[in-house]
Amino acid sequence: MPPRRSISVEEELTATSCTVDAETLENLQKVLGAFDENLTAVSRELGLFSHVEGTKIVLEGEEAEAGARVLGSLLSIVRAGESVDKGNLLYCIALAREGQAYDLGEVMEGVVVVTSRGKPVKCKTVGQKKYAEAIKSHTITFGVGPAGTGKTYLAVCLAVAAFKAKEVEKIILTRPAVEAGEKLGFLPGDLQTKVDPYLRPLYDALQETFGFETYQKLMEKGSIEVAPLAYMRGRTLSDAFVILDEAQNATREQMKMFLTRLGEGSRMVVTGDLTQTDLPEGKTSGLKQAVSILKGVEEIAVCTLTEKDVVRHPLVMKIVRAYEKESEMEKKHRKGEKK
Secondary structure, eight states: OOOOOOOOEEEOSSTTEEEEEOSSHHHHHHHHOGGGHHHHHHHHHHTOEEEEETTEEEEESTTHHHHHHHHHHHHHHHHTTOOOOHHHHHHHHHHHHTTOOOOHHHHTTSEEEEOTTSOEEEOOSHHHHHHHHHHHHOSEEEEEOOTTSOHHHHHHHHHHHHHHTTSOSEEEEEEOOOOSSOOOTTSSSOHHHHHHHHHHHHHHHHHHHHOHHHHHHHHHHTSEEEEEGGGGTTOOBOSEEEEEOSGGGSBHHHHHHHHTTBOTTOEEEEEEOTTOOOSOTTOOBHHHHHHHHHTTOTTEEEEEOOGGGOOSOHHHHHHHHHHHHHHHHHHHHHHHHHO
């Protein structure tokens, strides 16, 4: 693999004009997209005029520098051999609006794990990359952020990678069995059958990475355990990769109980979205308290993902952003009423 070259963004003397050199026609075509749809989207979002001269893209307008940062980031993706899609295009625009520019090709370079179908799983955002690195280098990692940011999926993939590398002997995944509006108490079956709907996302992630047959065999051997949080009480979890998902629904007592299960040779990842707590009114989220009091403790990392790290359908990012704005308005309204 040839050595990575730095992204060259050639800027004109005027503050409202920038030129980005794609260097080759192949790179240019991939950055522009089919029928120049990527360049059209960047120009529309940032209010720019644009045209192409050879392998160079010329941008004009007040946000020309931001546009150059977007195209530079897209070029780094292309040079890394990755394709530009609508999701990472919108991500690059969001970063550029904040005055940030990253070599996203480098972010996407490392493979977290290869699924049973041979698909490599890679980090897609800067936030995800920092989250994955924190998990690898810390004993306990908190991953806090909205739906669709890959908190749980990345944690499961890293657990599978650690298991395959024989860094741990067991993978344990758990969630608090708190109802989010649904009533499962009258469903037929034993307790495990009733809590299975809560644990389904964890089953799905494991089956995708291991493959169904391998997953089934590991479950039967006890190398993989998926259970409600209540089942963790009284245990010491050694030589295991332990993931607590939907941790915003754990009480303070449950969170303390879980974290103190940590045994020798184990690693823990705690994921959750503090905006989606389903605890009864008046109950404080154990995740919120833990993040507050454990931040800064050695060997514990707290990673906050945002709507920019959403890797589902691009519309999910807009939905999350709209709900966050609504939440901020409600907080301001409450403060106004107290005054």
